[in-house]
Amino acid sequence: MxxxxxxxxxxxxxxxxxxxxxxxxxxxxxxxxxxxxxxxxxxxxxxxxxxxxxxxxxxxxxxxxxxxxxxxxxxxxxxxxxxxxxxxxxxxxxxxxxxxxxxxxxEPQEYAVKDEDPVHLYQEICPLRPRVASTLNPSAFCQRITDRNEPVSVDKIVFCELALDGLAQDPAEAKADNLPYPNIAHLRDCLLAVKNDPTKKTKTVVRSMPGDLMYRTIKHGFFVGGGGKMLYYPMPGMDQLQREYYEWWRSAESSMG
Structure with missing residues (x-):
């Protein structure tokens, strides 16, 4: 076998x-x-x-x-x-x-920067599990967290970017009705903290991933990197999920809790 x-x-x-x-x-x-x-x-x-x-x-x-x-x-x-x-x-x-x-x-693919939003929200998955607000795009975030010259770093990291909708552009005033995250007021504070302070590139929003990862909140896909390299695993868009992977998507949605 x-x-x-x-x-x-x-x-x-x-x-x-x-x-x-x-x-x-x-x-x-x-x-x-x-x-x-x-x-x-x-x-x-x-x-x-x-x-x-x-x-x-x-x-x-x-x-x-x-x-x-x-x-x-x-x-x-x-x-x-x-x-x-x-x-x-x-x-x-x-x-x-x-x-x-x-x-x-x-499947892994080459990563090209998708947007230049002022702020991002990342969910670290392995070996760390905090949820982090940052002004860095995924590639720069990966490089920073795996830079062993930094006091807080790891050799490799798996993470995904989470959707922020309007908060990515305007953390203070944009509506957040469709975002399923707890304590939106605290999330806004963390996003504003990194947006308004050029010296602050990251800020922990939640110390450990709360419960299961909600697949519908994933913005572009998953990333794994270290040693100056990064792999990108793009997530199908909503239309493609519902059209080509409906059984999986229905199961993922029904089991969110």
């Missing part, structure tokens, strides 16, 4: 499995008996890289079929500092799994 390698983002872990991505995603989100439910985000990882930290030589020893021949669904290889030890070149598709096991696969 073929063995696959996955990098889970929530929680961060490296998992070997005999299940291909679609089957693994359904299993990971709902469990074997369909009695547990939870969203999942994971990368498929190419196995052609070496690591002194990750125990890749254990894959064939640990991820073996059960005695009755059933495929091994998951074998955890690491649960700590996984992302920083997986080269960006080894990352394949990013899979977004709803809590009932529906899957959307995103």
């Amino acid at each position: 073929q063995t696959f390698l996955y990098l889970s983002l929530i929680p961060e872990s490296l998992i070997a499995s005999m299940l291909p991505p679609e089957q693994f995603g359904a299993y990971y989100a709902t469990g074997t008996q369909k009695r547990s439910r939870g969203r999942a985000l994971f990368f498929e990882v190419k196995r052609d890289f070496a690591s002194d930290y990750l125990k890749l030589d254990q894959i064939e020893k640990r991820c073996v079929p059960h005695e009755d021949g059933r495929p091994r669904k998951s074998s955890y290889l690491s649960i700590y500092r996984v992302l920083e030890h997986v080269p960006l070149e080894a990352l394949g598709k990013l899979y977004l799994i709803t809590d009932d096991g529906k899957m959307l696969a995103l």
Whole structure:
């Protein structure tokens, strides 16, 4: 049986499995008996890289079929500092799994700056999970948070940009009726703090991601970067989601809580 390698983002872990991505995603989100439910985000990882930290030589020893021949669904290889030890070149598709096991696969593409809004809102996903207001575009934000000369930094980061609608241009006065974030007044204060102070590039809005990531709030897509490089995984637009990925979108919307 073929063995696959996955990098889970929530929680961060490296998992070997005999299940291909679609089957693994359904299993990971709902469990074997369909009695547990939870969203999942994971990368498929190419196995052609070496690591002194990750125990890749254990894959064939640990991820073996059960005695009755059933495929091994998951074998955890690491649960700590996984992302920083997986080269960006080894990352394949990013899979977004709803809590009932529906899957959307995103392909990496070159990133081109989409807009020059004065302020942005980022949700860090792995290994950190704060929600951050910033004046930096995604590429500059990624470079800053992975610059090891900065006092607060990490080797690699996975994050997404969240929609702000009119607040991206006018945090003080624009309407925010369609934004599902808690404590809009506090969000406005954080956006104004970075917009009005040229020396302040980022400000934490929420210390840790509150609950599940709401897919409908994602502005352009997901980013993963470090060491001066960045991969961009664009999210389909609303029209495309409803037209081409309706089952996934309906599941994602119905499970927001």
